[in-house]
Amino acid sequence: MSKVIVTDHPLIQHKLTLMRKVTTGSKDFRELLTEISMLMGYEVTRNLPLEETEIETPIVKTKSKVIAGKKLGIVPILRAGLGMVEGFVTLVPSARVGHVGLYRDPETLKPVEYYCKLPQDIEEREMIIVDPMLATGGSAIAAIDVLKEKGAKNIKLVNLVAAPEGIAEVQKYHNDVDIYVASIDEKLNDHGYIVPGLGDAGDRIFGTK
Numbered sequence: 054m055s056k057v058i059v060t061d062h063p064l065i066q067h068k069l070t071l072m073r074k075v076t077t078g079s080k081d082f083r084e085l086l087t088e089i090s091m092l093m094g095y096e097v098t099r100n101l102p103l104e105e106t107e108i109e110t111p112i113v114k115t116k117s118k119v120i121a122g123k124k125l126g127i128v129p130i131l132r133a134g135l136g137m138v139e140g141f142v143t144l145v146p147s148a149r150v151g152h153v154g155l156y157r158d159p160e161t162l163k164p165v166e167y168y169c170k171l172p173q174d175i176e177e178r179e180m181i182i183v184d185p186m187l188a189t190g191g192s193a194i195a196a197i198d199v200l201k202e203k204g205a206k207n208i209k210l211v212n213l214v215a216a217p218e219g220i221a222e223v224q225k226y227h228n229d230v231d232i233y234v235a236s237i238d239e240k241l242n243d244h245g246y247i248v249p250g251l252g253d254a255g256d257r258i259f260g261t262k
């Protein structure tokens with residue numbers, strides 16, 4: 054069974070509270086999401102392998118550690134996932150960025166795919182899917198399906214807020230994918246929105262409502 058890691062660092066929890074507030078506008082919402090993404094990225098990359106390399110400081114020659122050639126790919130689920138990209142690529146500037154475009158049909162709540170562009174060497178990379186919201190789990194499952202079809206072997210999922218229903222669903226279909234979340238909320242409402250949640254993440258990031 055895959056792991057569910059709740060990143061409960063106080064800074065993440067404080068910033069998430071600010072994001073949840075209905076009075077927080079798009080500018081602050083985006084900035085907070087970037088800051089939280091960096092803090093979550095720190096946890097997600099915790100187990101990257103290290104190797105020693107020879108360097109020279111102004112004082113002596115010495116051995117020091119660098120990340121051991123592990124290649125990363127960041128894949129935001131459009132649109133809302135875009136809000137998490139800057140935080141991750143700030144931490145790992147060499148990461149490639151793929152995009153999967155999915156929207157959730159408001160009636161059926163099923164994901165509809167409209168775009169896909171991924172790095173070519175996806176099978177050699179650790180792929181990190183990012184999306185602020187994991188609600189029914191349909192979008193995350195569809196994105197993981199796409200990555201696996203294109204050859205990805207090593208996938209992690211990073212969400213800000215998750216519903217228990219969505220976590221269970223992802224684990225049912227993809228039990229090899231670890232899930233990182235800042236909060237597991239209470240439930241979904243009748244419209245498939247997370248309660249208490251933070252509303253529609255895409256609309257809040259881009260100011261479309």
Ligand SMILES: O=P(O)(O)OC[C@H]1O[C@H](OP(=O)(O)OP(=O)(O)O)[C@H](O)[C@@H]1O
Pocket residue numbers: 130131132133134155156157158162164184185186187188189190191192193219245253254255256
């Ligand atoms: O777990 P699910 O039930 O699939 O719901 C979660 C999805 O819904 C939202 O996207 P939305 O369809 O609102 O598209 P947007 O990002 O373009 O706003 C969110 O960003 C997730 O991708």
Ligand SMILES: O=c1cc[nH]c(=O)[nH]1
Pocket residue numbers: 133186188245246247248250251252253254255
């Ligand atoms: O609560 C939710 C559920 C799906 N998508 C969102 O943006 N918010």
Ligand SMILES: [Mg+2]
Pocket residue numbers: 133253254255256
């Ligand atoms: Mg949306």
